[in-house]
Amino acid sequence: MKNFDLAQTFQLDGLDVRGRLVRLGPTLDQILKSHDYPEVVAEMLAETLVLGAALASILKYDGLFTLQVQSDGPISLLVADLTSAGDLRGYARFDADRVAEAQTKEGAKVPRLLGSGHLAFTVDQGPDTERYQGIVALEGGTLAACAQNYFRSSEQLETVIFLGSEKNADGHQAGAVLVQRMPTDKKKDSDEAHEEWHRVVVLLSSLKLEELLAQNLSPDDVLYRLYHDDGVRTYEPKILQHKCRCSRQKVATTLKSLPRDEVTGDDGGAHVNCEFCATDYEFTQTDLDKIYGTDEA
Ligand SMILES: [Zn+2]
Structure with a gap:
């Protein structure tokens, strides 16, 4: 499967907007295959993994990035970790009866499947280094919304994340696109800058999951379709693979x-x-x- 299992950096020239595109395919499928999770749990873990890969890719680190979602609901723990070498792994803890019951209900995923809790990420660069940590309450309908809240409240960085996952004949796939307005934007408070950012967000909201995950489109194709008018510039993608560090x-x-x-x-x-x-x-x-x-x- 070409064009999958990667995280790609991009930027919109002249707009002080940076972004990341992540696509997971066979790597995600391998992670999920080693478990026998109910599909709804697999889906939430897929979202955690793709969100984790997107968040990790905006941080410069040499070590281990971990995203953890802990809560009191049917799915009580979701973990994704990614080394700077691109080794990705993850797992979920859940109560099967409560998950089955939650599936009969309607409503946004986070309150229904996770309940209340928090989303936290850490960067561990080994002994004698400072641990970087971010944490935010699960206040949002989706994991993407919760992560956006983190950037708004803790980092004062306007950030929008689109993510989703699906299962088809080729297995599980997940994708994410994150755009972030850089604090260096000098004309940040001008009407023009607000309008530009608004357009970036509106364009992202026009993205469809099937387009993001289309096997015949490269990440460059997806980004070019979205942001060609804004001078999108893409960088060499980082390759991700499934690898557990246990021994x-x-x-x-x-x-x-x-x-x-x-x-x-x-x-x-x-x-x-x-x-x-x-x-x-x-x-x-x-x-x-x-x-x-x-x-x-
Ligand atoms: Zn292991």
Whole structure:
């Protein structure tokens, strides 16, 4: 599948507007395939992943970006994380009965499926570096609206995000376009600048999901169709791929940090399932002896 699994930077020359276009295809499908989520949960995770990739791509970082949506509703946790190398992974936690019940109701996705809570993102660049964090309450009908609220309230950056996902014969796909008015816009408060920004927003709202995800259109084609009158300039896209960072060694280290009786099952071993990629890690009693350093005792 060409033209998918990428994040592309663009800017509108002369308007002090920057943007990002993200398209996820096979990468998204791999992430969702390792789980057996109800379709509505898969959809929300797809939106979280594509939103996470869009937000990550506007930040300069060397390390790990994480987007977390935590709430008290049927879907209680959505996580997407993306390394600066383009490795993407994610998972969801949910209550199947409550999700089924929520599907019989009508209304905007966030209040219905997530309830109240918050959307938070962090950038972790390793030890001895400052952690960057943004957080906003889930006040909005969609994840995109909640993220827009964050930029308006915390960063005073006018931002509009269009995103969506779909499932077809080729699997799951998701896409996002984010446009942001730069604070450097000198004529920011003039009527002309307001009108220009308004036009950027109106044009984005004319975008259709099927157009954003059309396999015969490259990201450049999509952006050119939208913003050719505004001198859209696009940059080399960043490639995204599904890759989990879990390993037997990392799981062993985590186990070691916990009291042994808390991790030990009835058979004397430990069974750990990676929430991100669903890989099972089995540790026998002998393995645990080694981990806890009791084998020679
Ligand atoms: Zn994993």
